Amino acid sequence: MSLAKGQTARPNLASFPISTLIVLAILTSYASMTYELVIAQAIAILTDEVIWWESFTIGAFIAATGLGIFAFDDLAKNDDLRVFRQAEYRLALVGLLALPLTLFVHIYYRIYIVDYAPHSALRSPLNWVMLTCQIPNLLIGFFSGLELCALLRLVGNARSRVQIGVIALYHLGALCAALVFAVALWMKIDAFELAFCAAILNALIFFYLVSRCQATFPFAVRRHVQTGLASGLLLSLFVSVHPGWELLRELQMKNFYYNNIRVESHDGGFTQIGPVPLTGLLAWGKSVPPIERHISSYQVIDIVRSDRHEPEWKLYLDGHFQFSSETERFYHEMLAHLPVMLTRSIPKELLVLGGGDGLLARELLKYGERVHKIDLIELDKDMIHLAKALPFSSLNDRAFYNTKVRIHIADAFSWLRLSKARYEAIYIDFPYPYTFEGLRLYSVEFFNLVARTLSAQGFVMMDAPLFEAGEAGWEEHIPALLAKAGFAKVFALQGEYGETFLLALKEDRQVVWAFQDLAIPLATFSDAWFTRRSHLVELKAGALRNTNSMLKPQRISLRDVWK
Amino acid sequence: MTWLSDKRRLQVIGLITLIVAFCSIVYELMLAQCLSIILGNTVLRYSLTIGLYLFSLGMGALAFAFWKKAKSSQLLLVIELVLAVLGLCLPFLILGGDQFLRQTLQGLMTNRSSVLTWLPSWVFMHALIVLIGLLSGAELPILMEMGRSLGGDPAAHKVLALDYVGTFVGALAFPLFIFEQLGLVAGAALVGGLNACAALVVLAFYPETRRRHRVLVCVLSLAASFLLIRNEEDLRNLLVGYVFG
Structure with a gap:
């Protein structure tokens, strides 16, 4: 077949076996879906807005795919293979750079945009800034639309069942990506590795398509030069992006934890120091x-x-x-021993929800033979492994090696649903509810389960964000949650460093606000402490109708002012 | 629908496309959210649900390839009615179904933490994802075929465009409005009601689809949707009491 000037031989069905098209369909879809999943996860972790970013990212990806499908005809101009080739090359590039861009944007945000004053930190536009990280997602969606259209064109007849089969197998690639992502989460593989492998796939497909390209002289020379340059760029990126990613990730961590505004006092007054600007970050990071x-x-x-x-x-x-190793003792002593003093009873069988650091267990074990067993429910077995090793074990006095402590690796919510046991005391030592995961544990459903697991004379002691900065309404919602779950009395007290403790009783009885010698070493409590501190506040549930339910959250997740 | 011009008929198909695409993505996100409630680990649930749902969408599209094109409107109506009924009771199906299965199996098993106490429930929940994905997946090729029969490939492309628009709007609406403002019970009722509305439109403009029982199911679905939204809190408390009480 003779070709016109600059024209490439148009590939046809015979030059692409069905098996090749099927493999291409699965691999291209796998790669694109992998990028979407890792981008959604990366932004969700940085912002704590999992539901929003998971939803928005998939929606934007699908919409951009549609745009790509519609733009295909205008871009292809009868050269489908060229568009397919270019899409693969660009997907590899964008896919490689998507996660580094996310970290870079976060670093930039922390240095130049966030307002560190607590009262205005909540208005810091973290989510708006992270919208820029959707640009790679939109590009990936767009190029995915182009590659899907190109695949279908290579099949041929727009109505053929083969074409529909290719579409179906294209979606199989998406399923494979989701399964691999799930396995990677379970095996704790860094999301960047998934994106890196997906980019390798796109690059390999690009080189394969290059090999299928036919062009006449002298246009073949131009084509080879272009391909050579593109290949060189890709290869150099692949070589450099991995060490670059490690460095960027380390910088992002250090920037987040250390590179904040500090106020130092001196004779003339106060000086605000930091944060270190972007240009000096690398040198500062070494210090x-x-x-x-x-x-x-x-x-x-x-x-x-x-x-x-x-x-x-x-x-x-x-x-x-x-927690901080210097101040955690005040917190954990209050959490563990205050309810014992107030209720004038030492529970024999205890349930601890959370507390995977072992510090609460350390306090409860001080009661010696007076406590018979402690069941501790912790979701994350890695946390337990850490707690059994240094530096945790020196802080928690090797509490998890005590045979009285029975550790259950489980989701607290699911464990309570299945449990038929009853306990005289339930201690809740969870992280604050910054995400939906946390909100599950501050819901009416959860407290129903807690109330069911508590004996009639028992108590629940927890640290709750009652008066934290954030979405308003916690001081109404939490008592309402507990009242709805069947607790007759709820008391609140603020700790040494501003944290709030709640004591909930199923029985309608009073507590004794006075020091009691428990015959255990304590750093916090004394007669003077009780005299100095204001008394407990009894919280009334009020007439709140809509409490926080997992089926209808009241949007009372916290915004961490320091994140 | 012969009394309408082609342009008007295409607009009707476009409206149906917007509605069903919106509902499809919201179902997927609701399913992911329900699984997050029961199983925890939100990122994992969303990822797996997205992957499984997209695969099922593809399988649904593939299944349509073997369907008689002349009866597209009838198939569309049946799909909308089934999705309406499933959608209305989605949280009850997932959460209530999980609780019922677990309780029953735990009562039968001596070992309460045996894998057989939770595996059937897990399979049931994911089978629902596949079923809703299959049904939703068949919608788009049906609507594209209906559009193509009226206006050729350009009309089919417009239907495809509206499908993507509806999907994007749904992906925004779920976290911003449906989940927070309505909650899962009322949100599912709304989306089920929207599917019933789509069925009503098909019934109105495609007389060949009208059968008495289909009309009845459509009307009952709309009524149920209204009642569920109106009594959302009581029904939610009922469900919570059964599952977590």
């Missing part, structure tokens, strides 16, 4: 301690050493502060 990061199937666990007060270290879960 701060490394962050010990553990990625579990459920959360990101960071152990952050102080850059100014050695040997203090802090625990963060998904970027949210949990």
Whole structure:
């Protein structure tokens, strides 16, 4: 067949066996879906808005795919293979750079945009800024639409069953991506590795399509030069992006935990220091301690050493502060022993929900033989492994090695649904509800289960964000939740560092606001402490109709002012 | 629908497309949310549901290829009615079904934490995802075929465009409005009601689809949707009491 000047031989069905088209359909869809999933996850983790970003990302991806399908005819101009080839090349590029872009945008936001004053931090436009990270997602969707159209054109007849079969198998690729993503989460594989492998797939398809390209001289020369340049760029990116990603991720962590505004006092007054600008970040990053990061199937666990007060270290879960090694004792003593003093009874069989750091268990074990068993429910087994090793084990006095503590690795919600046991005391030591995962544990459904698991004379003690900055209404909702679940009395008290504790009783009885010698070593409590502190506040549920239900959350998830 | 001009008929098909595309993505997100409630780990649930749902959409489209094109409107009506009924009771099906299966199986098993106590429920929930995905997947090729029969390929492309628009709007509407403002019970009732509205439109403009029982199901679905939305809190408390009480 003779070709006109610059024209390529148009590929036809005979030159692409059906089996090849099927494989291409599955692989291209797999790669595109992988990018969508990792982008959604990355933004969701940084912003705590999982439902919003999962929904928006898939919607935007599908819409952009539609745009790509519609733009195909105008772009292809009878050269379907060229558009397909270019789409693969661009997908590899954008797919490789999507996650690094997300981290870079977050670094930029933390340095130049976020307002560190607590009262205005809530208005910091984190979600608006992270919208820029949807640009790669939109591009990926657009190019995916182009590649789907190109595949269908290569099949031929627009109404053929083969074409519909290719569409069906294209969606099989999406399913494979979801399954691989789930396995990667379970195996704690970094999402970037998935994106990297998907980009390799796109690149391999690009090179395969290049090999199918036929052109006459001298246009073949131009085509080869273009292909060579594109290949060189791709290969150099592949080589450099991995170490670049590791460096960027380390910088993003350090920037988040250390590169904040500080106020230092001196003779003349106060000086505001920081944050270090972008241009100096690399050099500054070498001067701060490394962050010990553990990625579990459920959360990101960071152990952050102080850059100014050695040997203090802090625990963060998904970027949210949990405790400091210097001050945790005040918190855990209040959580563990205050209800015992107030109710004048030491429970024998205890249930601890959360508390995977072992610090609450350390306090409860101080009662010795007076406590018979402690069932501890923790979702994340990696947290338990950490708690059994240094530096946790020196802080929690190796509490998890005590035979009285029976650890159950389970979702607290599911465990309570299945449990028929009854306990004299239930301690709830969960992270605050910054996401829907946390909201599940501050819902009427959850407290129904807690009330069912508590004995009639028992108590529930928890740390709750009653007066935290954030969406208003916690001080109404939590008492309403507990009242709806069947608790007769709810008392609130603020701790040494502003945290709020709630004590809930199923029985309608009073508590004794006075020090009791429990014959255990305590750093917090004394007669003077009770005299100095205001008394407990009894919370009334009021007439609140719509309490926080997982079927209809009241949008009372917290916005972390420090994130 | 012969008394309408082709342009008007295409507009009707466009309206149906918008509605069903909106409903399809909202069903998918609701399913993911229900599974998150029961099983936890929201990111994992959304990812798996998206993948399984998209695959089922593809299978639904493939199944349509073997259907007689002349009866497209009838198939569309049946799909909308089935989706309306499923959608109306989606949270009850998922959450209530899970609780019923678990309780029954735990009563039968000596080992309460055996895999057989939760596996049937898990299979049931994911089978629902596949079923709703299959039905939703068949909608688009049906509507494109109906559009193509009136205006050729350009009309079919317009139907496809509206499908993507409806999907995008639904993806925004779920987190911003449906889940927070309405909740899952009222939200499912709304979406089921929208499917019933789509069925009503098909009944109105395609006389060959009218059968007494279909009209009855459509009207009852609309009524049920209204009642569910109106009594959302009581029904939600009922469901919560049964599942978590």
